[in-house]
């Protein structure tokens with residue numbers, strides 16, 4: 632279908648103004664992978680939320696720390712990795728924003744949205760190595776593309 | 779591209795025409811300050827017109843919720859007008875759609891403030 636590389640890598644300084652750059656890349660790459668407009672927007676939002684968490688919670692807004700992003704298109708899926716230089720976290724400990732007692736909280740919906748928009752959300756944290764979040768969105772098996 | 783908010787007074791209700799991005803950073807800060815300023819001036823009836831909002835994230839949703847609770851705690855009301863499909867879907871997914879009073883007709887929305895007050 633095209634000869635575009637199936638891997639795109641970016642390194643961003645921890646600054647919120649870089650988030651829109653990453654969104655743009657996320658939309659382009661997901662378009663190239665064959666996702667429709669609606670899925671492109673979902674992937675854009677998932678990358679936005681993951682990146683903001685990496686900058687905000689992971690790197691604590693420290694401009695000397697960076698965030699590493701990697702998009703890889705496979706025949707059946709798009710895989711996105713976002714790595715920060717923070718101390719990691721366990722997503723199991725994050726409260727459910729849909730519970731009645733959390734409904735009016737002013738935060739805590741990012742990971743929920745990422746999980747809603749993507750097919751897989753995994754976190755690999757290692758002390759001293761920061762956090763790597765892996766997002767996977769599967770392509771519709773009958774989407775049109777020459778391998 | 780960030781957020782823009784223009785205020786109008788309609789029958790004692792402050793209608794806020796918002797456009798652009800309500801996201802972490804500038805957009806959210808602007809919304810928070812706007813709500814605070816209005817409450818400071820004694821305007822407790824706010825109708826946020828979200829027709830031209832292009833992007834809202836988890837922080838933006840959180841800011842809407844904070845605005846809603848802050849205004850309610852002061853005896854006022856914050857309601858939403860003209861949700862785009864994207865914003866509508868986000869509020870639905872996060873179970874907030876029924877928390878907010880949502881309208882797609884400005885006159886009806888403005889009229890609803892008085893009624894609920896009596």
Ligand SMILES: Nc1ncnc2c1ncn2[C@@H]1O[C@H](COP(=O)(O)OP(=O)(O)OP(=O)(O)O)[C@@H](O)[C@H]1O
Pocket residue numbers: 680684685686688689690715717718719720725737738739740741742743762836837840
């Ligand atoms: N990259 C990260 N490094 C460290 N902690 C993280 C990271 N990402 C998320 N977290 C933790 O998980 C929690 C939940 O994240 P989530 O995005 O769901 O909500 P939030 O960022 O607190 O609020 P918001 O609704 O604005 O996104 C965060 O408060 C933070 O404690």
Ligand SMILES: [Mg+2]
Pocket residue numbers: 680683684740741742836
């Ligand atoms: Mg977040």
